[in-house]
Amino acid sequence: MRYAFFGQMELKTPIVEIKEISKSYRRGSRIVPVLVDINLDIQEGEFLALMGPSGSGKSTLLNLIAALDKADSGIIRVGGIDITSLSEGDLAAWRAINVGFIFQFYNLIPVLTAFENVELPLLLSGLSKRERRDHVGLALQVVNLVPRMDHYPAQLSGGEQQRVAIARAVVTDPKILVADEPTGDLDRVSAEEILDLMDRLNHESQKTIIMVTHDPRAARRAHTVRHLEKGYLNSTVENGIARESKETG
Amino acid sequence: MYLLKLLFRNAFRHKLRTLLTILAITIAILAFGLLRTVISAWYAGVEASSATRLISRNAISIIFPLPLSYKDKIRQIEGVKQVSWGNWFGGIYIDEKNIFANFAVEPKSYLELYPEFILPPDQLSAFLRDRKAFVAGRKLAAKYRWKIGDTVVLRGTIFPGTWEFVMRGIYRGKDETSDESQFFFHWDYLNESVRKISSSRADQVGFYMIGVSRPDRASDVALAIDRTFKNSLAETLTETEKAFQLSFISMTEAIIIAIQLLSFVVIIIIVAVVANTMSMTARERIGEYAIFKTLGFRGWRIAATICGESLFITMLGCALGVALTFPAASVFKSLLGVYFPVFNVADETLYMDFAAGFLVGLIGSIVPTWRALTIRIADGLRRIG
Numbered sequence: 001m002r003y004a005f006f007g008q009m010e011l012k013t014p015i016v017e018i019k020e021i022s023k024s025y026r027r028g029s030r031i032v033p034v035l036v037d038i039n040l041d042i043q044e045g046e047f048l049a050l051m052g053p054s055g056s057g058k059s060t061l062l063n064l065i066a067a068l069d070k071a072d073s074g075i076i077r078v079g080g081i082d083i084t085s086l087s088e089g090d091l092a093a094w095r096a097i098n099v100g101f102i103f104q105f106y107n108l109i110p111v112l113t114a115f116e117n118v119e120l121p122l123l124l125s126g127l128s129k130r131e132r133r134d135h136v137g138l139a140l141q142v143v144n145l146v147p148r149m150d151h152y153p154a155q156l157s158g159g160e161q162q163r164v165a166i167a168r169a170v171v172t173d174p175k176i177l178v179a180d181e182p183t184g185d186l187d188r189v190s191a192e193e194i195l196d197l198m199d200r201l202n203h204e205s206q207k208t209i210i211m212v213t214h215d216p217r218a219a220r221r222a223h224t225v226r227h228l229e230k231g232y233l234n235s236t237v238e239n240g241i242a243r244e245s246k247e248t249g
Numbered sequence: 250m251y252l253l254k255l256l257f258r259n260a261f262r263h264k265l266r267t268l269l270t271i272l273a274i275t276i277a278i279l280a281f282g283l284l285r286t287v288i289s290a291w292y293a294g295v296e297a298s299s300a301t302r303l304i305s306r307n308a309i310s311i312i313f314p315l316p317l318s319y320k321d322k323i324r325q326i327e328g329v330k331q332v333s334w335g336n337w338f339g340g341i342y343i344d345e346k347n348i349f350a351n352f353a354v355e356p357k358s359y360l361e362l363y364p365e366f367i368l369p370p371d372q373l374s375a376f377l378r379d380r381k382a383f384v385a386g387r388k389l390a391a392k393y394r395w396k397i398g399d400t401v402v403l404r405g406t407i408f409p410g411t412w413e414f415v416m417r418g419i420y421r422g423k424d425e426t427s428d429e430s431q432f433f434f435h436w437d438y439l440n441e442s443v444r445k446i447s448s449s450r451a452d453q454v455g456f457y458m459i460g461v462s463r464p465d466r467a468s469d470v471a472l473a474i475d476r477t478f479k480n481s482l483a484e485t486l487t488e489t490e491k492a493f494q495l496s497f498i499s500m501t502e503a504i505i506i507a508i509q510l511l512s513f514v515v516i517i518i519i520v521a522v523v524a525n526t527m528s529m530t531a532r533e534r535i536g537e538y539a540i541f542k543t544l545g546f547r548g549w550r551i552a553a554t555i556c557g558e559s560l561f562i563t564m565l566g567c568a569l570g571v572a573l574t575f576p577a578a579s580v581f582k583s584l585l586g587v588y589f590p591v592f593n594v595a596d597e598t599l600y601m602d603f604a605a606g607f608l609v610g611l612i613g614s615i616v617p618t619w620r621a622l623t624i625r626i627a628d629g630l631r632r633i634g
Contacts, residue, residue: 060627068543068626089547096545105633107540111258121544123251168544 014041015175015208016065021074023060034060036231038074044175047202047209049222056228058212059180065210066099066178067091079175096124100169100207102198104181106161108153108168114140114160115149118167125172139167143197159190166197170207177201179211183218195221252550256557259530267562270526274566274609275573277519278602282574283581284512285598291498291505293591297426298490300464301330302362303471305457306493308484314453315483317440322477323457328470331460333358335436340403340412342393349389350590351403351432353439356384362460365423366431372397372418380438382417386429388590390419408443430590459487516605523613527559531617538621539629548622555621559614560607567606571599 018040024033035057042048042065050058063069064076067083076083078098086094101107108117118139122132140146143163153161162182169177179198183191199221201207211222219225225238261267289296305323307313314336323332335354341347356377360366368376368384376382385395395401399416414434422429436454444451461470471487478485488496498505531538538551574594582592 063627066543068630092542092545092547094545095543101543103630103633107536107543107630107633109255109537109540111255111262120541124545 013044015044015046015079016040016042016210017075017077018061018065019075019077021061021064021071021076023057023064023069023071033231035064035071038233040226040233042208042210044208045202045206046224047198047222048211049219049225050210050212050228051214051219051225052228055230057231058228061228061233062178062180062210062212066101066176067095093124096121097172098174098176100172100174100177102162102165102169102177102179102182104184106153106158106165106185108161108164110153113150113152114145114156114164114167117153117164118149118171121168121172135171136167139171140164142170142201143167157190158186159193162186162190162194163197166194166201170201170205175208177207177209179209179213181213181215182211183213183215191215191218252553252557256554256561259534259554260558260561263530266526266529270522270562271566271569273522274519274563274606275569277515277522278567278570278606279573279577280515281512281605282570282594282598282602283577284508284515285601286574286578286581286592286594287589288505288508288512289595289598290589290592291501293426293589294428295491295494295498297365297428297591298494300467300489300491301461302490303459303461303467303474303487304490304493305459305471305474305485305487306455308475308486311456313483314450314455315457315485317452317454319454319457319478319483319485323459323474326470326473326477328461328463328466328473329459330462331358331362333362333458333460334454334456335359335433335458336439336455337407338403338405338412338434338439339407340405340432342401342403347393349430349432350428351434353436354433355436356433359433359458362458365427366420367423368418368420376417379415379417380435380441381413381415383414383432383434384418384420385416385432386590387419387421388429389432390416392430395419408439410442410446412442425593426591428590457485458490516609520609520612523559523563523609524616526562527555527613527617528620530558531555531621535621535624535629536633539624539626539632542626543630551621552618555618556611556614559617560610563606563610563613564603567603567609570606571602574598574602 018038021035021038022033023035024031026032038061050061052058060069064071065078067086071084074084081094083091083094109120112120115136118136119132122135125132127135136149137146140149143166145160145163145167148156148160153164156164177198182198183194186194195218198209198211202209209222211218213219223239227234227236305315307315317334320332320334323329333355335352338351338353340351342349360368360373366386372384376384383401389395395416397416397419401414401416403412403414405412420429440451459470459474461467467489471489474487475485541551578592578594582589585592
């Protein structure tokens with residue numbers, strides 16, 4: 001499928017293709033459907049926000065796209081690879097190369113410094129120590145945290161921790177960034193900084209960003225906003241920036 | 250390197266918990282080491298026994314004597330090189346608290362047969378000259394602060410009366426397995442005194458100590474000795490010194506088994522302590538393991554982190570326990586040296602200590618590792634926050 005969003009941007013083959021995905025959880029003897037027949041294409045370079053009330057299945061869908069969880073049925077292709085058919089070991093290797101993760105609670109390792117946290121994904125890359133140091137330095141430069149690289153997470157503010165997490169997410173130069181409520185634990189100023197940073201990564205580095213959020217301000221930064229309700233994906237496709245202009249205008 | 254850094258920092262994340270666990274392991278390894286050393290000390294006599302010595306005693310029981318006249322017949326048996334004899338004296342020094350091994354022996358042949366007891370030549374000749382002389386091991390002499398020329402009085406139990414001896418020598422052991430806490434004196438002095446009190450008990454010996462020319466002939470010689478005295482009024486039971494020592498130990502076998510079981514119970518308890526610590530650790534860090542998995546880390550790396558941390562903690566406790574075993578054994582030896590004249594921490598005990606520490610670390614990490622490896626990433630991430 002080829003379509004245009006933003007009016008001026010011609011899009012190519014989707015980087016993420018989701019076909020007929022369903023997922024349910026077992027709660028005792030009950031089976032609770034979380035996602036039902038989801039179909040979604042995400043274009044390369046797109047900034048997509050997934051919104052919806054709690055329990056609507058947003059995070060589950062994000063986990064499936066990032067290969068953190070397995071669907072009950074359906075197919076997910078990312079960059080042409082059917083990730084639903086990969087083994088656990090292959091998925092681990094695939095994630096290490098292709099996906100960067102940003103979480104609500106930053107999920108840094110508390111006993112490692114900012115530098116070491118960012119270096120973590122590179123340990124699987126086979127790079128030399130020197131090459132790793134260069135990559136980490138660059139990633140910390142992007143998030144403007146070089147002076148704080150020897151600090152432990154507990155010595156950093158929430159916004160700084162999230163910037164370290166972003167540096168960790170981009171240090172391997174993945175095509176896709178998945179963010180689960182990236183501003184959910186931050187004050188307004190820090191949240192804006194993080195969203196600015198994500199904007200830059202999307203515009204300047206052409207990262208495809210898939211973000212789950214409750215925050216309308218965060219959603220406004222996205223090119224596309226999709227809503228989930230009770231496991232179903234609404235057919236309405238909103239343009240985040242257009243929505244912002246409408247609201248502010 | 251990165252893994253080592255991570256597990257080292259993780260190990261000291263909860264300093265108090267880690268230190269208490271290390272302390273528990275240290276105490277357990279110390280207890281294990283001491284119990285194993287007690288068992289080794291029990292068998293010290295067996296270890297020190299010679300393959301070229303036989304002990305011949307009354308076939309009915311060791312408490313029944315053998316005639317002194319047997320010595321000449323034993324000497325004539327082919328393969329016999331030396332013959333000595335002696336009696337367990339069972340004397341008490343001052344009061345019942347002061348118990349030590351004391352024997353009446355034929356001094357010249359005894360010291361020839363037991364070259365591991367080293368006596369300076371001047372002391373040896375002084376000992377052989379004086380019929381009331383006695384010789385004590387270095388440890389025993391040090392314990393009671395006896396000096397050459399001191400008169401020591403023992404109260405007889407098997408041979409009633411008050412027995413006066415003069416110290417003429419202090420022997421030292423050839424090596425650390427030699428018992429340096431024995432007291433021995435002239436058998437003739439005992440025999441003459443007994444003859445005066447009860448002539449029927451004279452010229453009777455408790456046991457013969459026989460040196461054989463070749464160790465491989467020891468069993469043939471033993472059979473030949475027993476055959477010689479078969480159907481006599483005092484039949485003999487001759488066995489190697491090792492078998493003789495083991496027959497004594499077998500009387501206390503139940504105690505040894507109890508100590509052995511206790512030493513393993515200590516290890517089982519410490520496995521539970523380590524497993525508990527590591528389970529708590531893994532439960533708290535389940536979210537972090539999920540992050541590692543998210544970033545693409547495979548199971549074996551996560552397993553190595555948990556196992557490594559567990560091994561680091563246990564081996565640290567183990568090393569401290571081993572280091573403390575030596576001073577503890579020294580204190581133990583000074584307090585109970587009379588019962589355990591040879592109380593040395595053997596190399597085998599140290600190997601067992603480290604093997605036990607390693608196993609504890611490994612077993613203690615099985616359940617937490619399994620939990621960390623089997624948790625779904627999404628479930629693990631949900632635990633954060």
